[in-house]
Amino acid sequence: MSVLSYLQSLAGDALHWPGEKKKVTQAVDKLASRIKMYFGDEVVEHFKFGSTIRGTSLPKVFSDTTDVDYLVAFADRSFKPKTLIQKLVRFAEEEYPRNVVYQSSPAVVIEMSAVTFELVPAQYTLIRFFHDFRIPNSSATDWVATNPRGFEEKLVARNGECHHKLKAAIRLAKVWNVENNHVFSSYRLETLAVEGSYSFDSNLRDYFRTLMLNLPEDELDEKWRVKRLQLGKARLSKALELEKAGDIKAAEKVLDDFFGVN
Numbered sequence: 001m002s003v004l005s006y007l008q009s010l011a012g013d014a015l016h017w018p019g020e021k022k023k024v025t026q027a028v029d030k031l032a033s034r035i036k037m038y039f040g041d042e043v044v045e046h047f048k049f050g051s052t053i054r055g056t057s058l059p060k061v062f063s064d065t066t067d068v069d070y071l072v073a074f075a076d077r078s079f080k081p082k083t084l085i086q087k088l089v090r091f092a093e094e095e096y097p098r099n100v101v102y103q104s105s106p107a108v109v110i111e112m113s114a115v116t117f118e119l120v121p122a123q124y125t126l127i128r129f130f131h132d133f134r135i136p137n138s139s140a141t142d143w144v145a146t147n148p149r150g151f152e153e154k155l156v157a158r159n160g161e162c163h164h165k166l167k168a169a170i171r172l173a174k175v176w177n178v179e180n181n182h183v184f185s186s187y188r189l190e191t192l193a194v195e196g197s198y199s200f201d202s203n204l205r206d207y208f209r210t211l212m213l214n215l216p217e218d219e220l221d222e223k224w225r226v227k228r229l230q231l232g233k234a235r236l237s238k239a240l241e242l243e244k245a246g247d248i249k250a251a252e253k254v255l256d257d258f259f260g261v262n
Contacts, residue, residue: 003243004205006255011168011204013061014175020059023114024052024066031117034095035072044124045073049148054155056170056190062178066115067186069107071148073122073133081106081136081143084121092119106136122146151191158194162207166193169207172259176212179260180228183220192216205240212236232258 001009028048035046050069051057057066074084088108092101100111107118122133125145134143159166170193177189184192193211201207213233220226235258242251255261 003251007204007208011172014058014171027115038091043072044075054152055167058174062175068115069118071120071122077123081140085140088119088121105138105140155194162198165204165207168204169211172208173211175259183225183228
């Protein structure tokens with residue numbers, strides 16, 4: 001099996017299976033219904049966003065649970081961020097009493113068997129030309145403007161420019177990232193992938209190689225993260241060298257180590 005075939009197979013495995021997709025869809029539908037019943041007109045809009053929409057989230061075989069980001073926009077703009085977070089905490093505790101609920105600013109997390117929801121409180125911005133919403137900052141002390149749909153549109157366009165290989169490359173990078181205790185945040189990994197230059201790449205191996213080898217070490221704030229990234233780059237480079245030398249089995253073994261495949 002060539003490196004390309006290996007990566008194509010793993011990228012396919014990193015797609016959500018139909019049964020798992022169905023469970024996530026059912027959980028999202030139930031959440032939407034409960035929000036509508038609980039808040040009524042107090043909430044003007046609510047929807048899922050993030051990697052599950054973009055097609056870059058991983059199935060449970062690669063991560064413990066499927067994370068779903070879910071934005072909840074409140075009508076009253078006078079509320080402070082912490083007030084809306086507390087509203088979502090009370091909602092989660094009352095509507096999901098058997099599940100683990102906790103605050104992880106700026107989100108409220110609901111851990112379930114099939115999915116983990118991260119509820120993000122929001123309000124409409126006064127001027128909605130550039131950013132649709134404002135959400136709490138990481139300390140929940142103030143608001144920051146955001147357009148949750150904007151990055152999704154950018155990724156779709158970039159994926160098209162990259163021969164529709166970029167999403168698969170991102171999933172592969174996320175498999176490595178999860179195996180290495182999240183060297184980068186999932187969202188940061190995606191933004192780096194979208195911002196990358198792939199002028200001479202044509203297949204999945206090329207796009208994945210470029211993505212991984214260009215991940216920046218200088219923005220990592222802890223030594224263990226830098227070491228994991230350096231090791232990952234070295235292993236991937238070694239696998240490509242072994243393939244070029246004709247030692248396909250050795251290349252596969254190095255890739256197994258790279259991805260943590262048993």
